[in-house]
Amino acid sequence: MFKKGDQKLINAWAFYDWANSVYSLVISTAVFPLYYSAVTEGETVSFLGMDWDHPDSLYSYALSFSFLVVAFISPILSGIADYTGSKKKFMKFFCLVGSLSVMSLYFFDGLDTVWIGIVFTILASIGFWASLVFYNAYLPEVANPEQQDRASAKGFMYGYVGSIILLIINLIMIQKPDLFGISASLASRLSFVMVGLWWLGFAQITFKKLPDDIYNKKPEKDYIWKGFRELKIVAKEVVNYPTLKRFLISFFLLSVGVQTIILLATIFGSTELGLETIDLIVTVLLIQVVAILGAFLFSRLSESKGNFFALKVTIVIWMVVCFCAFMLHKDLPNVSIYFYSLGAILGLVLGAIQSLTRSTYSKLLPETEDHATYFSFYDVTEKIAIVLGTFVYGLLYAITDSMQWSVLCLAFFFLASFIILSTLKRTKYVS
Template sequence: MYKIGDKKLINGWAFYDWANSVYSLVISTAVFPLYYSGVTEGKIVRFLGMDWEHPDSLYSYALSFSFLVVAFISPILSGIADYTGSKKKFMKFFCTLGAVSVMSLYFFDGIDTIWVGIVFTILASIGFWASLVFYNAYLPEVAHPEQQDRASAKGFVYGYIGSVILLLLNLAMIMFPETLGISAGMASRISFVMVGLWWLGFAQITFKTLPGNIYNKKPEKDYIWRGYKELKIVAKEIVNYPTLKRFLIAFFFLSIGVQTIILMAALFGSSELKLESTNMIITILLVQIVAILGASLFSRFSDRYGNFTALKVTIGIWMLVCFCAFLLDKSQEHVAIYFYGLGGLLGLVQGAIQTLTRSTYSKLLPETEDHATYFSFYDVTEKIAIVLGTAVYGVLYAKTGSMQWSVLCLAIFFLISFLILNTLKKTKYVA
């Protein structure tokens, strides 16, 4: 069994990002949304006894529902996991649920099987996001505080590299299906199976490395009730740590901006700027590649200048992204080139802010054995922010008829987060 701070333990933990990031890129961002739109375009779909004239809205509601489910169950399950010492079991369960659900999307082969696409989209999303709660909770148990920025960055770098490799392979299959003697639709469906196998297969390396019940907890029979009590204790503790509490509030506001932009960037490019799918794929790949550099660069920046300073710099760049997007217009000459530039800027801070928020939160935690419960609050904060952010974005779009005003509004949330971070006091490991 490896000791905390061991390089092999950190590498094994970080490798879960390599395993699961193919879901967020191939399924959430690139291939599945395009496949879903292609199957449902111009059609009225029937789901839950209702006719949906706008199938894209059904898809967005399905994702929002999955976020709400995770926000509801993760604190309770995390309390149980901490009390019973079973983080690894919960992580395995949700990883398997997500991977199998992704592979099941293979059976979504037309408008008549729309229920397959929606149901397994929800289950895959729940599996992905819930497994991340327990994965993130391992960070303070695999790396010392002074190692956590680089360990967190290493995970995201692994994730970006792995997901780009599989996406390129999937895109080659979809763009040249005749070489395999299949249709483009079948190539997309095979891609879903490949994502599930990649995720589940490479995750075994992480599961083999991570420790199980490191605190040797021996739960009593009423572990569900005691897990719930564990949750209540941690909730009260967070209130008594002002820096941790304020950081969660700052994280909430920046997550509204970050997650909404990540989820809506492709829609902004295709619907608002009328860019071709080729332009969108190039931009998605550009973001992923630059994000590798951004995650590594800002982890070193935080080592030198402190986490709070590094976070404030990234938030400043995110606000710049919002203003630049507001100035873009489909009538501009070379708008695709400008969008690529915006994608490069976005990539620089996407990986950076994700790795920094995770490691900063981990460093702010008190001495505790309840890491999963603490990280469940981190996760719930992010999920509620996603629901609120996408709702605000949608309302402003409906009112103004332009996504540009929606994007500009997100800069306000970044500004609020920046101001809150300015009030935080330095700690031993976070400056």
């Protein structure tokens, strides 16, 4: 049994990022969206008794629905998990749901099976994001406050390295299917199976070493209602901690920008700038590689200058990225080079801002046994931000017929986040 602060325990916790990050890169960003678009391009698809002339919108609605489901269930489940002391059981369950759903995407092989792609996209997304609630909640239980910046950064670094390795293998299969004696379509579908096996298999390393019920809770039979009560108690506590409450507001505003850019960067590159698929994939890989360095560098910056300072630096860089993207257009000479450059800058702060927000929130928590419930508020904040960000982005695109104005608008969310972050008072572990 490892004690809090033990490096082997921290490494085992961080390794779950290695396991699950292949979902966010291969399924959410790179391979599956391109495969889905290729299968449904120029077609009308049927789902839930309705005909969809724009299948891409059906896919985006499916993702939005999954985020709303997670935003609804995670506070309830985390309240139950904290009351029963069973975070690991919930984390295992959602890992299993997510990984099996990803593998089930193998059976999406044409227009007749679009429903399989949509249903298991929703279930995989729910499994991924819900498992992260309980995974993040372990951070204050495996690492001491002074270790949490590095531990959080280590997780993201593991995740970027692992997902790059599998994505490169998948891209070789898809680009050179003849080497394996298969079709490009089958190569894509096999990559979904590989993602699920990778996620489920490597997660066992984490599950083997993570503690369960460290507070030795003995729940009574009506634990569901006690879980709800736990949720209400934590909700009141969040309101009574002004620094924590304002940090969540700042996190919400920056997440509107960060998560929207992550989800829609490739669409911006293809639709607004007319870039080829290979250019987009190269940019995605570049972002992942640079993000490893960014997570490392900014964890060190936070140690020397404080979390709030390091976060404000990343937010300023995100605003610069938004303004630069606003200036890009498809008629610009060597626009792909500019897009690569923006990708490199984005990568530098992508891992950094995700890592720092997680560790900063963890440090701001009061002394508590209800870590899962507290982190569910963190998770819900991010999910609602995604819904708002994608809605604002799509609305401005519909009004202006240009994604450039949508990207520029995101800069104002970063600015608002920066202003609120600047008002926060230093605490014992956060400055």
